[in-house]
Amino acid sequence: MRFEAIHEADILEDGSVNTLLEVSGTPTQIRACFPTELPRLIDRELSTDGETTMLQLRYEPTEHNRRFLEPFRTYGVIVQYPMVYVEPLRSVLRVTIFGPDDEVQRFVGDMRELATLEVEQVTNYSPAVSHQFDDLTDRQKEVLLTAYEQGYYDTPREATYEDIAAELDCSASSVGQILRRTESALVSATVSDRTLES
Template sequence: MRYAKCVIIPDEEGLHPLDRRIAEHPDVTRELLHNVNLLVDDTIVALYQFSGDRNALESILSSSPMANQHQLSSADGEHHAYIHLEADDRLVGLLSMLREFEFIYDTPLEFTRRGGLRVTMIGDVKSFQKAVPDVPDGIRLKLLKTGRYEPNTDRLFSQLTGRQQEILRTAVEMGYYDVPRAVTHEDIGEALGCTGGTVGGHLRRIEATLLTQIVP
């Protein structure tokens, strides 16, 4: 079984009008896209993970004519949103292409700092090469690497938010998990411009996310 890891890079119009509105709001951050499916009527259902201001997010979803329905749940400053979206030619075209070439995408999909979407597509790599010309106008696929697909730590790491990834990477690099421990929460916080308490809270959530999936 083979995979192709790539970044979906839209132009300034974004992948979908609602997605663009959320991306442009200063108080809401898109973290992960846990699932997205194209329905038979060419509408779309998606499960997002956000961080930031819940009220701002609720206002965007409630006021958008492109959101037929949404459900929002929040915990520890993170918000999961199930959204039923009206069709948009660009996203419908992209999802139709993935379905036509029989790709399965590994979830969750991760938003990059520049607004792209990092995805691992599982299937025939030759089909991936054939599919590239069918990518809708305004969207570019940047191939990162291909190889034999095996679930690994990359998948676990991708389930963390961007901020959690940054904190965990910094903690490891500074020696927080060395034996004996080389730094404190406060040391890491000073390097990242936040408090030691914030670092500790993030690390506890990170450890809960990762360890519950490792232990059988």
């Protein structure tokens, strides 16, 4: 079983945590990782559409869990879900937040006390771009994120179609085709949004 993304996480009034996770693996593997008799586990629900598997967990948090989630409720920042696992084995997440500069800085300062944190990018928030990414298929997202992580979009370019294909266990021509379609969709949507604004 592997964690793919966190789609929702919140502390409820009774102090328990309710979270919605995107996971990969067979239902048997996933249930084995979260047996109903697991300490602190209150409830679990597994659902799949054949392509994406979602696991809802409600559990009593550890002190570290609680301290990690509290800042999301304390500061005037908004978390953009999903939080994507970029290194599932090490529980490394990519998290996008937005809000007033001073609130974001306070939030980041608080989080640095709880976890190793690296700020990848600071930019003006563009909701249109976020929705465009959400509209991509799961496969397009997977290929695009892998290309990004491999350095395909770095200057100078650090990866080729072949490098990305090796990571995804598919053909280079398939990677090229998916990336071209994905880039075309993102650029078209971005330009259309700018045209509507003017």
